[in-house]
Amino acid sequence: MTKSPLRYPGAKKKVLDRFLPFWKKEHIEYRDVFVGGGSTFFGKPLSTLNWINDFDSEVAELYVVMRDQPEELCELIMNTIPTVELWREIKQQEYQTSLEKGFRTFFLNRTNFSGILKGNPIGGINQQSIYKIDCRWNPKALCDQVRNCHRMLQNIRITALDFEEVIQEPGDSVLMYLDPPYYHKGNLLYRVGMSNQDHERLARNLQETNHDFFITYDDCAEVRGLYEDWAYLYPASWFYSSSNKKTREVGKELFISNYPIEEQLEMLLLRT
Numbered sequence: 210m211t212k213s214p215l216r217y218p219g220a221k222k223k224v225l226d227r228f229l230p231f232w233k234k235e236h237i238e239y240r241d242v243f244v245g246g247g248s249t250f251f252g253k254p255l256s257t258l259n260w261i262n263d264f265d266s267e268v269a270e271l272y273v274v275m276r277d278q279p280e281e282l283c284e285l286i287m288n289t290i291p292t293v294e295l296w297r298e299i300k301q302q303e304y305q306t307s308l309e310k311g312f313r314t315f316f317l318n319r320t321n322f323s324g325i326l327k328g329n330p331i332g333g334i335n336q337q338s339i340y341k342i343d344c345r346w347n348p349k350a351l352c353d354q355v356r357n358c359h360r361m362l363q364n365i366r367i368t369a370l371d372f373e374e375v376i377q378e379p380g381d382s383v384l385m386y387l388d389p390p391y392y393h394k395g396n397l398l399y400r401v402g403m404s405n406q407d408h409e410r411l412a413r414n415l416q417e418t419n420h421d422f423f424i425t426y427d428d429c430a431e432v433r434g435l436y437e438d439w440a441y442l443y444p445a446s447w448f449y450s451s452s453n454k455k456t457r458e459v460g461k462e463l464f465i466s467n468y469p470i471e472e473q474l475e476m477l478l479l480r481t
């Protein structure tokens with residue numbers, strides 16, 4: 210399985226096996242409407258046609274660079290030693306080219322706390338933690354991952370559009386996966402967030418679409434209220450290890466689709 214080199218808040222790499230029943234829906238075209246760090250896209254077998262999208266244009270730009278200029282990106286990665294001074298410079302710079310903008314996203318993602326692009330560097334500005342800004346920067350391993358992703362991105366459509374445009378574009382036999390920012394607290398994690406009105410607009414678009422869709426969300430009353438009258442809701446939970454507390458916590462999400470799945474989802478949730 211190809212792994213994304215990005216550390217993205219809300220990444221789905223640990224729960225991808227729970228998505229398997231949803232991928233069985235027959236389709237020709239796959240659209241990943243909120244691709245973010247790409248853990249789902251890279252972890253899923255390619256469909257005949259594939260389209261990835263993120264409204265954060267510098268995230269989308271990074272995928273264009275991985276697809277079209279992987280060796281230029283790898284050269285920048287190999288020649289970079291992260292420091293707080295360099296972090297400040299890269300964060301503030303007015304970049305013009307795709308390569309520069311894509312590299313900025315890559316650099317901030319690998320040097321910021323939890324990969325939060327609008328956050329602070331690992332270890333803080335004063336670097337007083339035992340974890341320093343370069344602790345997630347292994348250039349050779351990262352370049353290997355970039356090259357693997359490059360192979361998978363051939364012939365992939367990449368855009369930086371608002372979700373509505375992607376959902377409303379006509380197509381034959383389309384399956385959409387959507388992983389929007391969480392209804393609660395999602396806006397703390399991404400450079401581009403969503404208001405309550407955006408969440409309502411998303412639900413309206415999905416209710417009106419002819420395409421099949423599968424969406425993952427935080428399990429809360431507001432999200433249930435938007436979908437429970439007309440879609441299939443599958444509450445999902447799993448244990449995960451929290452990095453700072455060394456304890457196992459329970460992750461809870463709602464999986465929602467406009468088509469039923471055959472498997473009992475609960476069966477899939479027993480593995481922790």
Ligand SMILES: C[S@@+](CC[C@H](N)C(=O)[O-])C[C@H]1O[C@@H](n2cnc3c(N)ncnc32)[C@H](O)[C@@H]1O
Pocket residue numbers: 217218219220221222242243244245246247248249262263264265268370371372373388389390391399400401402403
């Ligand atoms: C939860 S993250 C996706 C995480 C991804 N599934 C992963 O595994 O890494 C949500 C993403 O939605 C993007 N986003 C926010 N508003 C958007 C909009 N209106 N249209 C499309 N993407 C949007 C954010 O930039 C962010 O990357």
